[in-house]
Amino acid sequence: MSWSITLTVNGEPRRVELDDPRVTLLDLLRERLDLTGSKKGCDRGQCGACTVLLDGRRVNSCLALAISHDGAEVVTIEGLARDGALHPVQAAFIEHDAFQCGYCTPGQIMSAVGLIGEGQAGDDPERVREGMSGNLCRCAAYKGITEAVLEAQRRMGQDGWEEAA
Amino acid sequence: MNRFDYLRPSTVAEAVAAASVPGSAYLAAGTNLLDLMKGGVVRPERLVDVSRLPGLDGIEALPDGALRIGARVRNADLAHDRDFARRFPAVAEALLSGASAQLRNAATVGGNLLQRTRCAYFYDPASACNKREPGAGCDALEGENRLHAVLGWSERCIATHPSDFCVPLVALGAIVEIEGPAGRREVPLEEFHLLPGETPERESVLAPGELVVALRLPPGADAFAAHARYVKLRERTSYAFAVVSAAAMLRMEGGTIAEARLALGGVALKPWRAREAEAVLAGARPEAATFRRAAEAALEGARPSGENGFKIELARRIAARALALAAAGTPERIPALPASPMAPVSGGALHG
Numbered sequence: 001m002s003w004s005i006t007l008t009v010n011g012e013p014r015r016v017e018l019d020d021p022r023v024t025l026l027d028l029l030r031e032r033l034d035l036t037g038s039k040k041g042c043d044r045g046q047c048g049a050c051t052v053l054l055d056g057r058r059v060n061s062c063l064a065l066a067i068s069h070d071g072a073e074v075v076t077i078e079g080l081a082r083d084g085a086l087h088p089v090q091a092a093f094i095e096h097d098a099f100q101c102g103y104c105t106p107g108q109i110m111s112a113v114g115l116i117g118e119g120q121a122g123d124d125p126e127r128v129r130e131g132m133s134g135n136l137c138r139c140a141a142y143k144g145i146t147e148a149v150l151e152a153q154r155r156m157g158q159d160g161w162e163e164a165a
Numbered sequence: 166m167n168r169f170d171y172l173r174p175s176t177v178a179e180a181v182a183a184a185s186v187p188g189s190a191y192l193a194a195g196t197n198l199l200d201l202m203k204g205g206v207v208r209p210e211r212l213v214d215v216s217r218l219p220g221l222d223g224i225e226a227l228p229d230g231a232l233r234i235g236a237r238v239r240n241a242d243l244a245h246d247r248d249f250a251r252r253f254p255a256v257a258e259a260l261l262s263g264a265s266a267q268l269r270n271a272a273t274v275g276g277n278l279l280q281r282t283r284c285a286y287f288y289d290p291a292s293a294c295n296k297r298e299p300g301a302g303c304d305a306l307e308g309e310n311r312l313h314a315v316l317g318w319s320e321r322c323i324a325t326h327p328s329d330f331c332v333p334l335v336a337l338g339a340i341v342e343i344e345g346p347a348g349r350r351e352v353p354l355e356e357f358h359l360l361p362g363e364t365p366e367r368e369s370v371l372a373p374g375e376l377v378v379a380l381r382l383p384p385g386a387d388a389f390a391a392h393a394r395y396v397k398l399r400e401r402t403s404y405a406f407a408v409v410s411a412a413a414m415l416r417m418e419g420g421t422i423a424e425a426r427l428a429l430g431g432v433a434l435k436p437w438r439a440r441e442a443e444a445v446l447a448g449a450r451p452e453a454a455t456f457r458r459a460a461e462a463a464l465e466g467a468r469p470s471g472e473n474g475f476k477i478e479l480a481r482r483i484a485a486r487a488l489a490l491a492a493a494g495t496p497e498r499i500p501a502l503p504a505s506p507m508a509p510v511s512g513g514a515l516h517g
Contacts, residue, residue, distance in 0.1 A: 001170075003171070020168070021169065021170075021171035021212070022166050022168070022169070024199070043203065044200050044203060044204075045196060045200055045267075045268060048265065048267060051267055054271075057241075057270040057271075058266060058267050058270055059267050059268075059270050059271045060196070060267045060268065060271070063194075063195055063196045063199050063200060063268075063271070064194075064195065064199075064271065065171075065192070065195055065199065065212075067171055067214075068173075068192065068195065068214050068216055111266070111267065114266070114267075114270075115266065118241075118245075118266070120245065124501055126501035126502065127501045129403075130403055130501055130502055130503075131266055132266075133265055133266075133402075133403035133404040134264070134265020134266050134267045134268065134404060135265075
């Protein structure tokens with residue numbers, strides 16, 4: 001049996017034929033759509049490297065069955081930059097040295113975009129750290145990550161940045 | 166992950182019929198189920214996807230004063246619902262102390278009730294586990310068991326139920342609404358999860374095909390809103406399951422506790438309501454000595470199931486601290502670190 005599903009990925013409609021219902025959203029993005037920005041770290045929802053926005057909310061794409069999300073809108077790290085200009089969260093990560101090896105970074109950035117959209121953390125570093133606790137960084141760039149998230153949030157508030165997709 | 170058939174019924178009745186076939190499992194967000202399937206811990210032959218069923222995603226005030234929460238409501242949406250958080254602050258705090266933001270954005274109310282234990286031996290198909298394979302034995306008994314149960318366990322199983330959400334819910338007398346092949350029924354949350362006894366593979370009262378459709382907080386459950394806290398001790402600051410936790414709620418009249426609710430998490434295979442402790446508190450003044458006596462009553466009958474005797478005294482202290490925090494009053498806003506035991510009781514000593 002096969003299933004045909006349609007997703008809007010980074011603003012573009014994508015139709016995918018699934019021959020197996022076991023495909024996760026993460027594997028679909030990486031293996032079928034060649035969007036390898038979303039990383040497979042633990043593949044069990046513990047590290048956050050696979051974080052994407054699913055219908056506007058940050059989730060672990062490794063714990064979502066693609067077939068269950070037919071019709072959904074997905075934004076990945078590849079969908080953040082506009083016309084060659086980095087998203088404010090991407091720019092702030094570079095400016096604040098918010099990574100070392102970079103493997104967790106796409107997930108960190110997508111999680112930060114989700115966090116800022118949720119609007120629960122304000123300018124409290126403690127709330128940012130708690131809100132980002134689902135993203136592990138084994139290089140321990142946490143200090144830079146917290147600073148980058150706070151900075152990006154300030155900048156997005158000032159510039160009236162609209163969420164991608 | 167094993168191969169499975171995938172079905173997406175469009176009504177509750179169709180879902181119940183589909184899931185009544187042996188080998189079926191319901192799929193909501195999948196945050197626990199897919200993890201278990203990837204580990205080969207569970208191997209359902211067909212998944213019945215209930216993630217789009219209509220009528221299960223609302224938070225509804227009922228005419229009698231009860232609040233009905235659909236089984237598909239996401240953890241984050243419930244915790245951030247202003248009216249809900251105002252009326253049931255300890256439930257919101259418990260929700261926000263659990264998992265990560267990504268998981269809370271996906272995980273559902275019904276799925277939270279039905280999440281499986283995090284016992285490492287249950288999770289490891291190479292280990293003996295009576296829950297996974299009845300009669301196989303329990304490797305936790307002689308294994309790494311510092312975080313296992315101290316109340317209600319049996320020689321067959323010493324695992325704990327991992328939910329934070331269920332702890333304040335059981336204290337508030339929440340009701341579980343269930344649809345099944347034999348129709349609709351309701352079960353108090355306190356009776357929903359089963360202690361292990363001789364049959365640890367039976368985890369809840371749900372019969373094959375039965376589906377949790379909603380949770381209901383009874384009329385008057387919001388009378389505790391001014392003095393309601395959840396406290397959760399973790400082995401790291403955030404994103405960890407409870408070593409022990411407590412939900413404490415007081416209804417104050419004058420300077421006296423008119424009515425109290427207390428429940429513990431991380432101590433048993435179900436969220437543990439401590440009615441003996443509630444009886445100690447009713448009519449008493451909110452004082453440290455009273456909270457300690459209530460905490461001792463709550464852990465009456467507790468015994469170690471392994472290298473975890475420390476959890477008994479820890480649970481007493483967390484219960485007493487939750488009561489002291491509740492007596493001090495529900496904060497205006499949920500703290501930056503929800504349910505943290507490290508936050509000082511206002512006006513009191515940090516370690517009391």
